[in-house]
Amino acid sequence: MPNVSVNGIVIDDTFAEAFGMRATAIIITAPNRKWARQAAITMTGFATSVIGCGCEAAIDVELPPSATPDGRPGCRVMIFAMGTDELQKQLLNRVGQCVLTSPGSACFAGLEGSADLKLGSALRYFGDGWQISKKIGDRHFWRVPVMDGEFLCEATTGLTKDAVGGGNFFVMAESSAKALVAAEAAVAAIGLVPGAIVPFPGGIARSGSKIGGKYKGMIASANEAYAPTLRGVVRSELGPDINAVLEIVIDGETNDAVAAAMKAGIKAVIGLGPKKGAVRISAGNYGGKLGKFIYSLKDMLP
Amino acid sequence: MSKHGSKVGDIFRVAGNDPLDIVFEGGSSRLDRVAEGMRGGSVRVVGNAGAQAGRAMRGGALTIEGNAGPHAGSGMRGGRLEVTGNAGDHLGAPLAGELAGMNGGVLIVRGKAGAFAADRMRRGLIAVLKGSGDNAGSRMIAGTLVVAGGTGEMPGYLMRRGSILLDRAPRSLSPSFVExxxxxSVFAAIVDRHLIAEGILKRPLLGNAPQKYGGDNAVLGMGEVLFPR
Structure with missing residues (x-):
């Protein structure tokens, strides 16, 4: 393989393979940053992978008061799912259980898309008849009485069918600690890219998987080629210098957002250098046959 | 005298050729029903207008650079009507026998409005900036009435739903309103920001925690009167 080396880090001649998804976004605001984040973190809990969570969700960006509809601190949260119906269900369940319930919260559309998803227009029934519909300018809001005042929620938010899920790269290092440092640097850099999220815990997945497994009913199972403890017993992708691999999985509002996030993340890992962080970067794919979107690592270099 | 109606040129001197941008150079309180039923384009009256200016308009923009008579914007469903001076009684209200008043659009009065502003309003936004007469927002069905500069007696009299937003406590309320x-209130913040962004007000009207009175409990009682504490 004609791998290249940048700043002492080997870049595999391979590519990430990603899929089309449906996505939506909302803006959550609260009296202060702490509670805006709390509502956003709660509603994006247990949303790492569509395999078991029904959706993938995370905070896209934090918004200063000057960038939110009500002038309070906020977060833009993105949610990704494989189909519109599941996305709608996850959106309502999560906003209903985690944002409606969070002190002082309000919820606004965060995306103008090709179609609308119900938001306040479904959650309003919590008001049990005391909900109030308000059209202000060209936006429609529902005001639902709650115990600390009112939950204000925009009636709908947008749906995009141009979203991409599963962009990824592997951060490979001599030790777990160094892999974690490199992966954290990548996550921090991707956090600044608008329209892209990293849904795994802290943005990092340590159990990158292959499709299927030897046991019946397993949709995904251990990716033994990248497990350092199996380096000697399977056909491993790992050389003698690698003892830890962490995967950054990226979902984006568009193809471009995923590419921008991969570039930002890879740039951060390369900037860190092989002594402090990763010695090699690779990516996960299925041979290029399944996914519609291909991100060649050599195109993602800074 | 003729069995045919008058044409514009019989009464006005006409210049220009764009029917979507009409300017009346000079007005009169006898100039009734200006831009009635308009659906698009813009009409500007430099001077006063008479009764029912912009009645039943559905789109476009009507600007009256002077005072408007009674029933301005009566039953309007869309578009934007702005009066830089004062408006007469029954702003946006229905004519006798009609069920609903204003049903959409934006109606701004930079001066004062008479009595029964937003009577039987159902949808849309009315903003009166220098005070209104008695019974503002009477019998409101829904929608939003903003009054800065004080209201007369009993705003919201017999309102069912809807919001009456004031810049100060009302002089009186019907006893069937309750604290x-x-x-x-995020709603107050959204409204304040909207009014400023639209150039309707220069500073926030309600603040972030306005006092609410609910009513009118003589009828449905799901309306509200909000004002800063």
């Missing part, structure tokens, strides 16, 4: 607390 409903003053929690922090």
């Amino acid at each position: 409903c607390g003053a929690p922090e």
Whole structure:
């Protein structure tokens, strides 16, 4: 393989393979940053992978008061799912259980898309008849009485069918600690890219998987080629210098957002250098046959 | 005298050729029903207008650079009507026998409005900036009435739903309105920001925790009167 080396880090001649998804976004605001984040973190809990969570969700960006509809601190949260119906269900369940319930919260559309998803227009029934519909300018809001005042929620938010899920790269290092440092640097850099999220815990997945497994009913199972403890017993992708691999999985509002996030993340890992962080970067794919979107690592270099 | 109606040129001197941008150079309180039923384009009256200016308009923009008579914007469903001076009674209200008043659009009066502003309003936004007469927002069905500069007696009289937003406590309220607390309100922030962004007001009207009175409990009682504490 004609791998290249940048700043002492080997870049595999391979590519990430990603899929089309449906996505939506909302803006959550609260009296202060702490509670805006709390509502956003709660509603994006247990949303790492569509395999078991029904959706993938995370905070896209934090918004200063000057960038939110009500002038309070906020977060833009993105949610990704494989189909519109599941996305709608996850959106309502999560906003209903985690944002409606969070002190002082309000919820606004965060995306103008090709179609609308119900938001306040479904959650309003919590008001049990005391909900109030308000059209202000060209936006429609529902005001639902709650115990600390009112939950204000925009009636709908947008749906995009141009979203991409599963962009990824592997951060490979001599030790777990160094892999974690490199992966954290990548996550921090991707956090600044608008329209892209990293849904795994802290943005990092340590159990990158292959499709299927030897046991019946397993949709995904251990990716033994990248497990350092199996380096000697399977056909491993790992050389003698690698003892830890962490995967950054990226979902984006568009193809471009995923590419921008991969570039930002890879740039951060390369900037860190092989002594402090990763010695090699690779990516996960299925041979290029399944996914519609291909991100060649050599195109993602800074 | 003729069995045919008058044409514009019989009464006005006409210049220009764009029917979507009409300017009346000079007005009169006898100039009734200006831009009635308009659906698009813009009409500007440099001077006063008479009764029912912009009645039943559905789109476009009507600007009256002077005073408007009674029933300005009566039953309007869309578009934007702005009066830089004062407006007469029954702003946006229905004519006798009609069920609903204003049903959409934006109606701004930079001066004062007479009595029964927003009577039987159902949808849309009315903003009166220098005070209104008695019974503002009477019999409101829904929608939003903003009054800065004080209201007359009993705003919201017999309102069912809808919001009456004031810059100060009302002089009086019907006794069937009840005190409903003053929690922090995102709705107030959204309205304040909208009014400023649209150039309707220069500073916030309600603040972030306005006092609410609910009513009118003589009827449905799901309306509200909000004002800063």
